[in-house]
Amino acid sequence: MSVEMDEYLFDLRGYLMLEGAVEADHQAELNAILDTYQDLEPGEWRGWVRRSPNSKGTTRHLHQVFEMGEPFERLIDHPSWIDHITRFVGGDDGLFIDESFADIRQQTAATPLHSGAHKRRIRTQYRYHNGQFRCGQINILLALRDVGPGDGGTMVIPSSHKSNLLHPAFESGEGRGGLENVEGAVEVSYNAGDALMFVDCMAHGSAERVNDGERRILIIRYGPHWGTDRYGYQPSPELVRRLTPERRQIVQPLPPITPPNVEGEYPKREPRVAKAAVDKYKGRWEGRR
Numbered sequence: 001m002s003v004e005m006d007e008y009l010f011d012l013r014g015y016l017m018l019e020g021a022v023e024a025d026h027q028a029e030l031n032a033i034l035d036t037y038q039d040l041e042p043g044e045w046r047g048w049v050r051r052s053p054n055s056k057g058t059t060r061h062l063h064q065v066f067e068m069g070e071p072f073e074r075l076i077d078h079p080s081w082i083d084h085i086t087r088f089v090g091g092d093d094g095l096f097i098d099e100s101f102a103d104i105r106q107q108t109a110a111t112p113l114h115s116g117a118h119k120r121r122i123r124t125q126y127r128y129h130n131g132q133f134r135c136g137q138i139n140i141l142l143a144l145r146d147v148g149p150g151d152g153g154t155m156v157i158p159s160s161h162k163s164n165l166l167h168p169a170f171e172s173g174e175g176r177g178g179l180e181n182v183e184g185a186v187e188v189s190y191n192a193g194d195a196l197m198f199v200d201c202m203a204h205g206s207a208e209r210v211n212d213g214e215r216r217i218l219i220i221r222y223g224p225h226w227g228t229d230r231y232g233y234q235p236s237p238e239l240v241r242r243l244t245p246e247r248r249q250i251v252q253p254l255p256p257i258t259p260p261n262v263e264g265e266y267p268k269r270e271p272r273v274a275k276a277a278v279d280k281y282k283g284r285w286e287g288r289r
């Protein structure tokens with residue numbers, strides 16, 4: 001698909017499906033590493049990885065996936081999505097990942113209906129102005145296994161990133177146990193390796209998983225470089241040290257806080273990764289700022 005068509009559909013619907021975003025051998029590496037974290041209890045840490053204290057029973061959320069090793073680090077600026085992300089978050093401002101986790105779930109698990117443009121939240125907002133996107137949060141949901149009917153696929157309400165009105169299902173409670181009966185919601189089916197990219201203010205959630213087995217997806221949320229981690233997690237010093245400068249810039253874009261009375265130069269904030277996208281789109285942005 002052309003860049004123009006991707007932009008058109010993203011603006012229209014609030015999401016894009018990137019088919020075959022991650023290759024099979026890379027998926028296998030990610031899955032093999034994830035297998036070694038399956039015994040974590042709710043709230044337990046292993047190194048800098050933590051299973052969320054709230055993910056109990058049929059759901060496991062393993063936070064800080066880049067701490068799991070190099071195959072995960074490759075996802076930070078993965079070529080299948082980094083240009084799109086840079087463009088949709090907003091050109092030359094630079095990026096920050098404010099959450100990364102594996103969502104592993106079994107029968108009966110579902111994500112309730114949430115988000116929607118009616119909330120007008122800045123952190124997750126959709127914005128397009130004068131030829132530029134300025135979205136507050138763009139999510140990548142990467143499937144590490146096929147997700148078909150009955151597997152509890154992600155469900156989206158296309159175009160609800162621009163809605164003014166509250167979807168009635170929020171008040172009736174219909175979307176609480178999954179979005180199957182929510183008017184206007186559509187289920188996304190993924191092959192392993194596909195990545196769903198969407199602006200978080202689009203109303204979304206998932207279907208209830210009714211099949212045996214396990215759904216495995218990775219969720220990575222990108223926003224502007226001045227964001228903060230939702231739960232206060234920090235990258236480990238080891239991770240920061242071993243990342244490429246481009247990846248480090250996305251995981252830890254801001255220099256440490258400058259204390260008062262420090263002489264000399266302040267650290268400079270260079271949006272290094274964004275530069276590639278700025279160059280790529282340069283011709284198209286000129287005169288439109």
Ligand SMILES: O=C(O)CCC(=O)C(=O)O
Nearest residue numbers: 111153154204205206219
């Ligand atoms: O689990 C899913 O499929 C939906 C994920 C979700 O709700 C989110 O990323 O906010």
